[in-house]
C-alpha cells in the first residue's frame with residue numbers, strides 16, 4: 468500500500484515536472500519570437516533619434532562643461548587658500564578670534580565661521596557664474612538673480628552655523644586624541660551624516676520650497692497603493708514647488724518610521740502622464756525598499772575614513788616642511804583648518820569617480836526595481852528623454868564611470884526596452 472502510494476506520488480511528480488517543462492519550453496519559444504519581433508536595441512535607438520539634434524548638442528555641451536568645472540573648482544579652491552594664508556588674512560583672523568574669546572571652542576567656532584564667509588566672498592565670481600549665469604545660458608534656471616541670491620544666503624547661513632559647529636567638535640577630538648584624530652572623527656562624521664539625513668528632508672528642504680499635501684487624489688491613491696504593495700510605511704504624499712527653481716522633474720521618498728513621506732515636485736505632476744509618474748515613483752520606492760540611504764552612508768563612511776587618513780598623513784608632511792610655520796603652530800591649531808580642508812578637497816577630487824560609481828550603482832538598482840514594480844518601460848523611457856535637457860544622453864563607457872552619478876539616458880532606455888522585450892508575452896507594452 469505504502470509502495471503504491473509512493474509510485475502514485477512519483478507519477479504525479481513526474482507528470483507535474485513534465486508539464487512544467489513543456490510549459491517553460493512554450494514560454495521560451497513564445498519569448499524568442501517576441502524578442503525577434505521586438506528588437507530592443509532598435510527601439511532604444513528610435514527613442515534616441517526622437518531628440519532633436521540641436522537639443523542634444525546643447526545638453527552635451529552643458530554636461531561636458533561640468534567635467535571641467537570639477538577641475539576649475541579645485542584650482543579655484545587652491546587659489547583661495549593661497550590668498551588666505553599669504554596675504555596676511557590668516558594671521559589677522561587668528562588674532563581676531565583670540566581677542567574675542569579665551570575659550571578655545573568658541574575661538575574655533577568663530578574662526579571656521581569667519582573663514583567660511585571669507586572663502587565664500589573670494590569664491591563668489593566662480594559661484595555666480597556656475598550657479599546663476601551658466602544655468603541661464605542653457606535655459607535651465609527659472610530663478611531671478613535676487614531669488615538665486617536669497618537661496619545662496621540661506622545655504623551660506625546653514626553652512627556657517629552647522630558647518631562651524633561640526634568642525635568645532637572635530638577639533639575637540641583633534642586636541643584630545645592627537646595623531647589618532649582621524650579614526651575618532653570618522654565616528655563623529657557618522658553621527659553627523661545620520662543627523663543630516665534625518666533632519667534635512669523635514670527641516671532644511673522646506674526652507675527652499677513650499678511642501679503641501681498632494682492635491683490630486685487619483686495620483687495620490689495610485690502612489691500610496693504602490694507604497695503599500697511594497698511595504699513602504701508612507702501615509703502622506705507631498706508636492707513641492709520646484710518649478711520656481713527649474714523645469715527639472717524629480718521626486719523622493721524620505722524619512723523613516725513615522726516620518727516616511729513621498730514627495731513629488733510640481734514639474735513631475737505638470738509634465739508627466741500618470742504612467743510616467745508611476746515609472747518615476749517605482750524608481751523612488753526602490754531607493755527606499757533597497758535601504759539605499761543606509762548603504763550609502765556606510766560606503767561614504769569608508770571613503771571618509773580613507774580620506775581622513777590621507778589628510779592626517781599629508782598635513783603632517785606639509786607642517787614638517789615648515790612653509791606654514793609662522794601661521795600654523797601644529798595639528799591642533801585651528802589655523803590649520805583651511806589647509807586641512809584643501810587637502811581633503813584634493814582627496815575628494817580624485818575620489819569623484821568612486822562616489823559617482825557608488826551612487827550610479829544604486830540608481831541602476833532603483834531603475835530595475837522601478838521597472839519591475841511599475842511595469843511601464845515606455846513611460847520610463849519617455850522620462851529618460853525628459854531628463855535629457857541637463858545630462859548627456861550617450862556618453863562613452865569610461866566617461867559614464869567617471870562623471871555620471873546616474874546611468875546615462877541611453878542606458879536607462881536600453882534597460883527599459885530590454886525589460887519590455889523580456890515581458891512582451893505578459894502583455895506589457897500595450898499603451
Ligand SMILES: [Zn+2]
Pocket residue numbers: 750751754830833
Ligand atoms: Zn534615484
